[in-house]
Amino acid sequence: MSADTPTAPRAPTAPGAPTAPTPPGAPTTPGARAVDLSRVRPYADHLDDGIVQLSFTLPVPYGLAARRAAQEWAAQMGFEHPEVVHYQELTAGYTHFVMFAESRQRVDYASLSEEGFDIEYMSEEQIEQFAAEHIGRPIVVVGAATGTDTHSVGIDAMLNLKGFHGHHGLEGYRAFETHNLGSQVPNSVLVARAIELDADAVLVSQTVTQQNLHVANLTELVEIVEAEGRRRQLILTCGGPRVSNELAKELGFDAGFSKGTYPHHVASFIVRELAARVESTTAAAAQGAGPWDVDAAEDVNG
Amino acid sequence: MAEAVPERLSPLLSGVRSLALVGLAKNTGKTVTLAAILAEHAAGARTVGVTSIGRDGERRDVIDARIEKPSVRLQAGDLLASTGALLRASGLAHERIERTGVRTPLGEVVLARLSEAGAVEIAGPSAAADVRDLAERMLDLGAEQVLIDGAIDRRAASSPAVADGLVMATGAVLGEDIEDVVEMTRDAVDLARLPAARAHDGRHQPAREREEALTLDRMLVLEAEPRAIAALLREHPQACSLHIEGALSERFLEGLLAARRELAGRELRIVVADPTRVFLQRRGPRWYARQGIAIEARRTIGLRAITINPVAPQAHRFESRRLRESIAAAIPGVPVLDVLDSA
Numbered sequence: 001m002s003a004d005t006p007t008a009p010r011a012p013t014a015p016g017a018p019t020a021p022t023p024p025g026a027p028t029t030p031g032a033r034a035v036d037l038s039r040v041r042p043y044a045d046h047l048d049d050g051i052v053q054l055s056f057t058l059p060v061p062y063g064l065a066a067r068r069a070a071q072e073w074a075a076q077m078g079f080e081h082p083e084v085v086h087y088q089e090l091t092a093g094y095t096h097f098v099m100f101a102e103s104r105q106r107v108d109y110a111s112l113s114e115e116g117f118d119i120e121y122m123s124e125e126q127i128e129q130f131a132a133e134h135i136g137r138p139i140v141v142v143g144a145a146t147g148t149d150t151h152s153v154g155i156d157a158m159l160n161l162k163g164f165h166g167h168h169g170l171e172g173y174r175a176f177e178t179h180n181l182g183s184q185v186p187n188s189v190l191v192a193r194a195i196e197l198d199a200d201a202v203l204v205s206q207t208v209t210q211q212n213l214h215v216a217n218l219t220e221l222v223e224i225v226e227a228e229g230r231r232r233q234l235i236l237t238c239g240g241p242r243v244s245n246e247l248a249k250e251l252g253f254d255a256g257f258s259k260g261t262y263p264h265h266v267a268s269f270i271v272r273e274l275a276a277r278v279e280s281t282t283a284a285a286a287q288g289a290g291p292w293d294v295d296a297a298e299d300v301n302g
Numbered sequence: 303m304a305e306a307v308p309e310r311l312s313p314l315l316s317g318v319r320s321l322a323l324v325g326l327a328k329n330t331g332k333t334v335t336l337a338a339i340l341a342e343h344a345a346g347a348r349t350v351g352v353t354s355i356g357r358d359g360e361r362r363d364v365i366d367a368r369i370e371k372p373s374v375r376l377q378a379g380d381l382l383a384s385t386g387a388l389l390r391a392s393g394l395a396h397e398r399i400e401r402t403g404v405r406t407p408l409g410e411v412v413l414a415r416l417s418e419a420g421a422v423e424i425a426g427p428s429a430a431a432d433v434r435d436l437a438e439r440m441l442d443l444g445a446e447q448v449l450i451d452g453a454i455d456r457r458a459a460s461s462p463a464v465a466d467g468l469v470m471a472t473g474a475v476l477g478e479d480i481e482d483v484v485e486m487t488r489d490a491v492d493l494a495r496l497p498a499a500r501a502h503d504g505r506h507q508p509a510r511e512r513e514e515a516l517t518l519d520r521m522l523v524l525e526a527e528p529r530a531i532a533a534l535l536r537e538h539p540q541a542c543s544l545h546i547e548g549a550l551s552e553r554f555l556e557g558l559l560a561a562r563r564e565l566a567g568r569e570l571r572i573v574v575a576d577p578t579r580v581f582l583q584r585r586g587p588r589w590y591a592r593q594g595i596a597i598e599a600r601r602t603i604g605l606r607a608i609t610i611n612p613v614a615p616q617a618h619r620f621e622s623r624r625l626r627e628s629i630a631a632a633i634p635g636v637p638v639l640d641v642l643d644s645a
Contacts, residue, residue: 112387112409188551188581192524215328219456220581222428226458227549227579228520231429245407250356250453252428255407273405280403
């Protein structure tokens with residue numbers, strides 16, 4: 001999910017300006033300083049310098065020994081040339097640090113973006129246009145804070161017209177028909193509404209803690225949708241402060257949205273996923289029954 | 303009592319083509335059980351196919367990063383479902399057989415065959431219908447057995463429409479008192495082993511009254527409005543068999559029990575498609591049977607074994623043998639094993 005953007009340490013020139021990202025797999029020309037997306041590392045002053053900004057607190061009194069401790073810690077983390085650029089006493093016995101340091105590690109972005117790992121976010125206008133072209137009817141989204149969760153603020157921010165931070169919710173889009181069921185909705189009632197409204201997508205918010213209770217409520221929703229034979233038709237998304245895509249996979253949802261998510265992120269995922277499902281259903285119908293035939297789900301679904 | 307419990311799982315699984323592993327909660331040891339089955343198959347040189355409805359083989363728990371997870375080790379020739387990124391991260395030589403077109407939050411699922419042995423993360427389809435299709439494909443490609451690992455407490459992939467065998471994982475994480483763990487395990491096993499729906503044998507109803515079988519409206523069952531349930535029972539005073547096509551929630555059962563006047567002592571049996579369609583949190587099938595509501599399934603699940611994890615991560619632990627014996631005493635007819643401790 002989109003992370004909170006930290007302030008850039010040395011105000012590098014606009015990212016991407018000197019070197020436009022090369023499409024995955026394109027040959028890299030050293031002279032042109034093209035980005036090799038299969039081996040990227042952090043960027044601060046110039047491409048490939050690997051410089052990152054670290055911000056953290058140590059439970060030690062402010063002083064030169066504290067400064068040295070921060071440098072040693074960063075070195076143990078594998079950073080090279082760790083440099084303390086700012087440090088100050090937070091309160092007695094605690095010192096906060098801002099550091100720059102270099103990382104030699106690289107990551108293969110090219111393969112990740114090729115493999116459908118990414119959700120390509122669109123602006124509201126792009127979403128409206130995409131939906132008009134690929135779906136061509138209102139997309140029905142049902143949302144709720146389920147189970148015993150009384151916090152509807154997350155679901156309200158995503159669905160209601162008002163939205164938040166100046167991004168209005170899905171209700172404000174022409175592409176969506178939204179139904180916000182509020183909080184403390186039992187899973188079976190949510191599924192009943194989704195079936196009744198012939199929903200395309202369900203969005204639930206849930207505070208996940210280490211207690212089994214909360215995850216069990218999310219898995220139950222997925223399992224009831226399975227029991228009703230709707231799992232392949234219905235897009236299931238969940239959001240909450242600790243919901244990552246990794247957790248969403250375990251829970252059985254199609255996507256998980258965490259802190260820093262705006263309504264257009266959720267909307268982008270739903271329209272793209274729905275378009276992909278419409279496409280594969282049409283392709284399967286054109287091919288007739290095959291090993292991956294969507295209609296073969298009927299047997300499983302009773 | 304005192305049935306001999308085998309030390310190994312694979313003999314209990316012979317003849318099973320697609321085996322589902324289901325945990326009663328997180329950290330009940332599903333992946334440890336999977337690893338043990340894989341090791342036995344490797345020793346027997348049997349080719350397997352492996353998929354997970356969640357993710358397997360990750361280093362750390364997705365909710366509590368303090369918990370380290372076991373790795374999943376496969377042999378050359380084994381088939382697996384994972385994403386391209388996870389396959390690559392394993393560093394193992396493999397052949398990509400096909401892209402499945404199944405999209406997950408971690409990327410599209412790829413069906414691959416390993417060319418060398420090693421540890422790899424598994425992440426297959428989530429939806430039961432996709433899992434069934436994938437398992438069929440793996441069997442066609444030569445897997446002698448397909449292992450379908452569960453995630454958290456999800457049961458849908460253990461439906462008889464998907465798998466033909468089940469291993470359940472339970473453990474100390476369910477409660478601090480061993481009695482609670484035993485009781486919750488027994489309720490879950492009762493649910494997985496719901497009796498097959500039988501033809502009416504006259505035991506539930508005096509022969510002179512004509513039994514009426516009803517197929518219930520799905521909306522009525524899901525919404526479980528007490529007034530609607532009472533009205534249904536009033537309209538059908540002879541109804542004793544209620545057939546439900548979709549999900550049966552605890553709210554609906556509670557609605558039935560609340561309609562005392564309409565039930566008037568009538569005993570009911572509720573017939574569902576299979577045990578994965580029933581959702582109980584507070585009470586087990588045994589308790590409802592005592593209240594006069596018997597739950598039966600048109601298709602049943604073959605529970606082959608129960609495995610236990612006597613350790614609750616970051617909390618308490620029980621003695622393995624004591625937990626095994628307590629569960630075995632409460633749940634006859636199913637072998638109970640601790641794959642890490644057979645003493």
